[in-house]
Amino acid sequence: MLAFIIRRALQALGVLFTVGVIAFAMFRFAGDPVNQIVSIDTPAAEREQVRRSLGLDDPVPVQFVRYFVRAAQGDFGISYQFRQPVAQLLLDRMPATLELAICATIFALVFGIVMGVYSALRRESVLAKVFQAVSLIGISLPTFLIGILMIYLFSVSLGLLPSYGRGETVRLGWWSTGLLTWSGWKALIMPSITLGLFQMTLIMRLVRAEMLEVMRSEYIRFARARGLKTRAIHFGHALKNTLVPVITIAGLQLGAVIAFAIITETVFQWPGMGLLFVQAVQNVDIPIMAAYLLLVALIFVTINLVVDILYTVVDPRLRSTLRQPV
Amino acid sequence: MATTAAKPPGFLARALDSDVWASFKRSKLTMAAAAVTALFFLAALFAGLISPQNPFDPAQLELINSRLPPIWDSEGQRPFLLGTDDQGRDMLSAILYGLRISLLVGFLGVAFAAALGITLGLVAGYVGGVTDAVIMRIADVQLTFPAILIALLVDGVTKSVLGGALDATTILSVLVFSIGLSFWVQYARTVRGSVLVEKNKDYVAAARLIGLPAPVIMARHVLPNVLGPVLVIATINLALAIITEATLSFLGAGMPDTMPSMGTLIRIGNNYLFSGEWWIVAFPGIALALLVLAINLLGDWLRDALNPRLR
Numbered sequence: 001m002l003a004f005i006i007r008r009a010l011q012a013l014g015v016l017f018t019v020g021v022i023a024f025a026m027f028r029f030a031g032d033p034v035n036q037i038v039s040i041d042t043p044a045a046e047r048e049q050v051r052r053s054l055g056l057d058d059p060v061p062v063q064f065v066r067y068f069v070r071a072a073q074g075d076f077g078i079s080y081q082f083r084q085p086v087a088q089l090l091l092d093r094m095p096a097t098l099e100l101a102i103c104a105t106i107f108a109l110v111f112g113i114v115m116g117v118y119s120a121l122r123r124e125s126v127l128a129k130v131f132q133a134v135s136l137i138g139i140s141l142p143t144f145l146i147g148i149l150m151i152y153l154f155s156v157s158l159g160l161l162p163s164y165g166r167g168e169t170v171r172l173g174w175w176s177t178g179l180l181t182w183s184g185w186k187a188l189i190m191p192s193i194t195l196g197l198f199q200m201t202l203i204m205r206l207v208r209a210e211m212l213e214v215m216r217s218e219y220i221r222f223a224r225a226r227g228l229k230t231r232a233i234h235f236g237h238a239l240k241n242t243l244v245p246v247i248t249i250a251g252l253q254l255g256a257v258i259a260f261a262i263i264t265e266t267v268f269q270w271p272g273m274g275l276l277f278v279q280a281v282q283n284v285d286i287p288i289m290a291a292y293l294l295l296v297a298l299i300f301v302t303i304n305l306v307v308d309i310l311y312t313v314v315d316p317r318l319r320s321t322l323r324q325p326v
Numbered sequence: 327m328a329t330t331a332a333k334p335p336g337f338l339a340r341a342l343d344s345d346v347w348a349s350f351k352r353s354k355l356t357m358a359a360a361a362v363t364a365l366f367f368l369a370a371l372f373a374g375l376i377s378p379q380n381p382f383d384p385a386q387l388e389l390i391n392s393r394l395p396p397i398w399d400s401e402g403q404r405p406f407l408l409g410t411d412d413q414g415r416d417m418l419s420a421i422l423y424g425l426r427i428s429l430l431v432g433f434l435g436v437a438f439a440a441a442l443g444i445t446l447g448l449v450a451g452y453v454g455g456v457t458d459a460v461i462m463r464i465a466d467v468q469l470t471f472p473a474i475l476i477a478l479l480v481d482g483v484t485k486s487v488l489g490g491a492l493d494a495t496t497i498l499s500v501l502v503f504s505i506g507l508s509f510w511v512q513y514a515r516t517v518r519g520s521v522l523v524e525k526n527k528d529y530v531a532a533a534r535l536i537g538l539p540a541p542v543i544m545a546r547h548v549l550p551n552v553l554g555p556v557l558v559i560a561t562i563n564l565a566l567a568i569i570t571e572a573t574l575s576f577l578g579a580g581m582p583d584t585m586p587s588m589g590t591l592i593r594i595g596n597n598y599l600f601s602g603e604w605w606i607v608a609f610p611g612i613a614l615a616l617l618v619l620a621i622n623l624l625g626d627w628l629r630d631a632l633n634p635r636l637r
Contacts, residue, residue: 014463015466015467015470018463018464018467026479026483029487136619136622137619140565140615140618140619140622141615141618141619142569142572142573142576142615143573144572144573144576144592145592145611145614148592148596148599148607148611149611151599152604155600156599156600163600255470256472259471259472259474260474262474262475262478262577263474263573263576263577266576266577277478278478278577278578278579280482281478281479281481281482281577281579282577282578282579284482284486286482286483286486289479289482289483293475293479296471296475297470297471300470300471301470
C-alpha cells in the first residue's frame with residue numbers, strides 16, 4: 001500500500017516536473033521578458049540592468065532551478081499587464097473559480113444521477129427519450145453557445161438573472177464568497193448550469209449504463225426473489241452499487257471543470273482564474289499563462305492522486321492485487 | 327486488364343453492396359445528418375457564388391447598412407436576407423464565408439493532428455524502447471489537460487514568438503498548429519496499439535528479411551494496415567476541431583474581425599445581445615450548432631458501422 005502511494009506520488013511529481021519545464025521554457029524563451037517590462041525608448045544600459053536584476057544573464061540551468069524554487073514558494077513573477085505579483089492575482093480570483101466549479105459539479109451530480117436512474121428504469125418512456133436527446137445536445141453544443149442562449153433567455157428576455165459578474169460578495173479572510181448573499185446565488189445559477197451541463201450528460205450516460213448492467217445481475221434477481229419492495233431494490237441495492245464509479249468520475253472531472261471554466265467565465269464575465277488566463281493569452285502575458293498552467297497541473301495531479309488512493313481504500317479487491325510484488 | 331476472365335466488381339458496386347452502406351440506408355437520422363453535412367460543405371465551397379457580398383472586402387461594406395434586421399422584419403432590406411452586423415456585413419454572406427474558414431481550419435487541424443499522431447505512434451510502436459517511453463510519457467502528460475487549454479496555450483505562445491501584428495493567414499496557420507498539437511495524442515495511442523500487434527506478423531518479418539529500411543516498412547507496409555480506426559477518430563475529431571476553433575475565436579484568441587470564422591461572428595454578435603440585435607448572434611450560432619451536431623451524428627454512425635464488436 002505504502003509502496004503504491006509512493007510510486008503514484010513519484011509519477012505525479014514527474015508530471016509536475018515536465019509541466020514545470022514547459023512553463024519555464026514559455027517564461028524564458030517566448031518573447032523577451034525585458035521588452036515587456038521596459039518601455040520602447042529605454043536606453044540599452046538600463047535594459048542591461050533590468051536584465052541583470054531579473055537574473056536573465058545567468059546560465060539557463062541556474063535560471064531554471066531559481067524558477068522552480070521560487071514557484072515552489074509561490075512566487076511566479078510579475079504580470080506584464082497588471083504589474084502585480086502573479087501569485088496574488090491568481091489567489092484573488094481562485095475563490096470565484098472554485099465556487100463555480102464546485103457548484104457546477106454538484107449540479108451535474110444531482111441532475112445526472114436523477115436523470116440517469118430514471119432513464120435506466122423507464123427506458124421506453126417519453127421523458128427518458130427526451131433525456132437522451134438533451135444529452136446529445138449537451139455533448140454537441142459548444143459551451144459558449146449554451147451560455148449565450150441562457151443569457152438570451154433568462155437575462156435579455158425574462159430579465160430574471162444577472163448576465164455577468166458574481167453579484168455581491170462577502171470576504172471571509174482572504175476568501176471572497178458569493179454564497180452568503182442572495183445576488184451571489186442568483187449570479188451563480190447560469191454559469192453553474194452552463195459549466196456543469198457537459199458533466200451532467202456524462203454522468204447521466206454513465207449512471208444509465210451502470211444501472212442497466214447492475215439490474216441484470218444475480219444479486220438483484222435474488223433481492224427480487226426475497227420479495228423486497230421495488231423501491232428498496234432500485235435505490236438500496238442497484239443505485240448504491242453504481243455510485244462508486246460515478247463519484248470517481250465526478251472527482252476526476254473536477255480538474256477538467258476548473259479548466260473548462262475558462263470558457264464559462266468569459267461568457268459570463270465571471271471574475272475567476274479562467275478569465276484572467278484568457279486575458280493573459282490575448283495580451284501575451286506569459287508569467288500568468290505559465291503560472292496558470294502549473295496551478296492547473298497541480299490541481300489535476302492532486303485530484304488524480306487522491307482518487308487513486310481513495311479507490312484502494314474503498315475497494316479491498318484492488319489492495320490485495322497491490323500487495324503482490326509486480 | 328483485358329486478359330482477366332472474370333472482372334472483379336468495381337469500387338462503386340462493392341461499396342453499394344457493403345455492410346456500411348446497408349447500415350447507412352437503415353438509419354434515417356444518419357441520412358439526414360449526411361444531407362446537412364453535404365449541404366454545409368457545398369455552401370462553404372460555393373460561398374463566392376451564392377453570397378450577395380464578399381464580407382472580407384471592406385470596399386463592399388457600407389456602414390449605412392449596419393445592424394439591419396432580417397428581411398421578414400418590417401425594417402429589413404434586400405438583399406440582406408438574414409440582416410447585417412455592426413459593420414454593414416450581410417449575415418448570410420458572413421456565415422457562408424465563415425463556414426469556409428471554420429471547415430478549413432477544422433480539416434487542416436485534423437489533418438495536422440492525424441499526421442503528427444500517426445507518425446509518432448508508428449515510430450513509438452515500431453522502434454519501441456526509450457523512444458516509445460518518451461513519446462508515450464509526453465502523451466500521458468498532455469492527456470491530463472483538456473484540449474482547449476493546450477490549444478489556448480499553444481496559440482498564445484506561438485503568437486508571442488511570432489510577435490507583432492499578424493495577418494489573417496498567419497493567424498489561421500497558428501490556429502491549425504494549435505489544434506493539431508492539442509489533438510494528436512489519440513491518434514498516436516491508437517496507431518501505436520495497432521502497430522504493436524502488426525509488427526510481429528509475418529509480412530513485417532518478410533519485409534525486414536529482404537532488407538527494407540525501417541521507414542519504408544513503417545510507411546508502406548505497416549501504415550496501411552493500421553489506418554482503419556484513424557478514420558473514425560478523424561471524423562469525430564472534425565467536430566471537436568471545429569468547436570475548438572470556434573471557441574478560440576469566441577475567446578478572442580482566433581480569427582480577427584476582418585476575416586471572421588463562425589466563432590468570431592458569434593463573439594461580435596454577443597456584444598449586441600442586449601441591444602435587441604439578436605440575429606447577429608443567432609444565425610451563426612444555429613449554423614455552427616447544426617454543423618457540429620450533423621458531423622457528430624455521422625461520426626457516431628461511422629464508429630458503429632466500422633466496428634462490428636460494438637453493434
